[in-house]
Amino acid sequence: MQFRLEKRREPSRVVLYSAPLIAVLLTMFFGAIIFSAIGYDGVGAVREIFLTPITNSLKWQDLAVKASPLIIIGVGLSIAYRANVWNIGAEGQYIMGGLAATWVALLTHGMGGFWILPAMMVAGFLGGAAYAAIPAFFKTRLNVNEILTSLMLTYASVQLIYYLVRAPWKDPMGMGFPQTRRFASEALLPNIVPGTIVHAGVPIAIIVALVAWFVMSRSVFGYQVKVVGSAPHAARYGGFSENKTIWLALLLSGALAGFAGALEVSGPFQRMVPGFPTNYGFTAIIVAFLGRLNPLGVIFAGIIMAITFVGGEVAQTTIGLPSSASGIFQSMMLFFLLAGDILVRYRLKRVAPQGEARA
Amino acid sequence: MTLNRRTMLKAGAVAAALPLLGSRAFAQTEPLKIGFVLVGTINDNGWNYAHNQARLYLEEQLGDAVETVYVENVPEGPDCERVLRELAQQGCKLIFATSFGFGDSVIKVAEQFPDITFEHATGYMRSANVGTYNARFYEGRAVCGTVAGHLSQTGKAGYIGSFPIPEVVMGVNAFVLAARKVNPEFTITPVYLSSWNDPAKEADAARAMIDQGIDVIAQHTDGPAALQVAEERGIVGGFGQGADMSAFAPNAQLTSIIDNWGPHYVKTAQAVIDGTWESKDSWPGLAEGEVEIGAYGPKVPEDVVAAAEAVKQGQIDGSLHIFTGPINDHTGTERVAAGVTLTDEELLSMDWYVEGVIPPA
Numbered sequence: 184m185q186f187r188l189e190k191r192r193e194p195s196r197v198v199l200y201s202a203p204l205i206a207v208l209l210t211m212f213f214g215a216i217i218f219s220a221i222g223y224d225g226v227g228a229v230r231e232i233f234l235t236p237i238t239n240s241l242k243w244q245d246l247a248v249k250a251s252p253l254i255i256i257g258v259g260l261s262i263a264y265r266a267n268v269w270n271i272g273a274e275g276q277y278i279m280g281g282l283a284a285t286w287v288a289l290l291t292h293g294m295g296g297f298w299i300l301p302a303m304m305v306a307g308f309l310g311g312a313a314y315a316a317i318p319a320f321f322k323t324r325l326n327v328n329e330i331l332t333s334l335m336l337t338y339a340s341v342q343l344i345y346y347l348v349r350a351p352w353k354d355p356m357g358m359g360f361p362q363t364r365r366f367a368s369e370a371l372l373p374n375i376v377p378g379t380i381v382h383a384g385v386p387i388a389i390i391v392a393l394v395a396w397f398v399m400s401r402s403v404f405g406y407q408v409k410v411v412g413s414a415p416h417a418a419r420y421g422g423f424s425e426n427k428t429i430w431l432a433l434l435l436s437g438a439l440a441g442f443a444g445a446l447e448v449s450g451p452f453q454r455m456v457p458g459f460p461t462n463y464g465f466t467a468i469i470v471a472f473l474g475r476l477n478p479l480g481v482i483f484a485g486i487i488m489a490i491t492f493v494g495g496e497v498a499q500t501t502i503g504l505p506s507s508a509s510g511i512f513q514s515m516m517l518f519f520l521l522a523g524d525i526l527v528r529y530r531l532k533r534v535a536p537q538g539e540a541r542a
Numbered sequence: 543m544t545l546n547r548r549t550m551l552k553a554g555a556v557a558a559a560l561p562l563l564g565s566r567a568f569a570q571t572e573p574l575k576i577g578f579v580l581v582g583t584i585n586d587n588g589w590n591y592a593h594n595q596a597r598l599y600l601e602e603q604l605g606d607a608v609e610t611v612y613v614e615n616v617p618e619g620p621d622c623e624r625v626l627r628e629l630a631q632q633g634c635k636l637i638f639a640t641s642f643g644f645g646d647s648v649i650k651v652a653e654q655f656p657d658i659t660f661e662h663a664t665g666y667m668r669s670a671n672v673g674t675y676n677a678r679f680y681e682g683r684a685v686c687g688t689v690a691g692h693l694s695q696t697g698k699a700g701y702i703g704s705f706p707i708p709e710v711v712m713g714v715n716a717f718v719l720a721a722r723k724v725n726p727e728f729t730i731t732p733v734y735l736s737s738w739n740d741p742a743k744e745a746d747a748a749r750a751m752i753d754q755g756i757d758v759i760a761q762h763t764d765g766p767a768a769l770q771v772a773e774e775r776g777i778v779g780g781f782g783q784g785a786d787m788s789a790f791a792p793n794a795q796l797t798s799i800i801d802n803w804g805p806h807y808v809k810t811a812q813a814v815i816d817g818t819w820e821s822k823d824s825w826p827g828l829a830e831g832e833v834e835i836g837a838y839g840p841k842v843p844e845d846v847v848a849a850a851e852a853v854k855q856g857q858i859d860g861s862l863h864i865f866t867g868p869i870n871d872h873t874g875t876e877r878v879a880a881g882v883t884l885t886d887e888e889l890l891s892m893d894w895y896v897e898g899v900i901p902p903a
Contacts, residue, residue: 241631245624345736358666359893360707451620457736458619496625499613500632506615
């Protein structure tokens, strides 16, 4: 028996938007089965990973802090992907944003002034955008695939951190450990809920997503991005420049990733360390898709991904699940989402059986 | 959504007060809950494996008086902070953070949980409820260096390190000082991978250095990857780090430095139970049995075993300290005068290489 995928003329909107939810539910269901089958408490694993972070109020601050960089980067990526521009190197742009902000923080160390933190944020924006400009340049001038260039530049940026924290930016009081000095208080992101770790980056993430949603759904720019992405020929006839869209998509997603980097380094990290790259840029790719490339959806997706991270640690301590379990759950979620997407847009059609037909 | 978030933030403030409620002293009958934070997995057959073995030893020794949990693969950064808080909120009264880069997080979280005892392995920052502990690995390195000095044919060794922090630099120096007592021409090339556990990079570094003519390899990372390459390429050999790694390199492992954290964990847990714990730095070595030398491999002839054992015994009875002058730095300038021994403080801030080290670019 053979099957063929046939494009649906009009994918159902209800199904389109409920697919991520179904993917999460399927992940929980199959996760429970898989982990039971290999000898863990499967139901417990699902409960600890997906429910404890929501029901235990102590975990909310962790969710907020973990989700906010994912949301900011995910929003940028969702815009780029809408335009059919495949920026895979958000991790590198996040790093460059963090480094640019660090540079400002170190340069202004001991100066004092309210302007330092905003200057770091601007530096983060510019650092991320500048790094994303490289794939944009090669894409528009030489038609080099941006997937490759943006991804490979990520590894270059990691090496740049190592170089900077080992030599020019090394903490003079750090016992030789490759890290910068701790930022002065003017360069630290303020906490907005006393007694928790919730920093100013959390509301900023929500604002970024709301603004992006407004721009994408209400402005000519948003329309242009969507048209260039979904119907390049029509866009050309309509007078929208494809190159300009590529530039905008990459610069914007890079700038947001860089901004997230600036927030992270001035918030949770408080200094640049070799451990700064924590895969937020890569995880945000899943977040963008899980959020249906819609900035509002990205907020929910960011929180769901944060839940799996935080829950993964809960499951380690309470039921002794290995640390790779949360990775397995995240991968299953992406798998079910992508598989679901295929079925939403295409229908499975049986091709005329050749002899051995089965029911 | 904003409404949700706002409610959540409010609840966050309430949440912040909760640990205060939960911090009432535990009744005597309840077991002491102990958390371990690990930078890699317990299956790395090295550093984290050794800490987990010690955790099991602790459970075995103190039985019902303790209960332990561990979290693996914790990155050195804000994620560690979250894990520490998670353990604290789950009722751990004693938490061991077992990697250097956890330091900032331990200090920060310890401030929020003043009634919980934290111990940070290989760190240097202490506070009222944060102690540090380490082992004198350099004593083991001196034994390995002696073996290397005897057996190396090219007189060149490679050293795969994580970060050039004093602890690692100290190991490189001890190794080459011991080797040069046997072969004055001996040199060592360190490379730093910026990771404690990246088997692919460790193996690549080992291959590259073997291509450049080293025939002995030592590593200060968590797993056996470099040794496996040594076995595969048939060079003279290397050394197990943290645990015996002969299963991965039956011929290439010349000997191993075994970390024996168990007694320290038992002692610390008992002190917390008895209420006698106080913040200090603990730095035992071969003499106390916290650092052990494993079995010698088949390639090590008896006279070399005898020489290595003599270095070990000398360090146990105190007649030998590998950092006793005269010691020159890598440029040939004298740094330690004849007969002078570096103090622990000097060792713990060591940021220079001795003669024989070819510093990385």
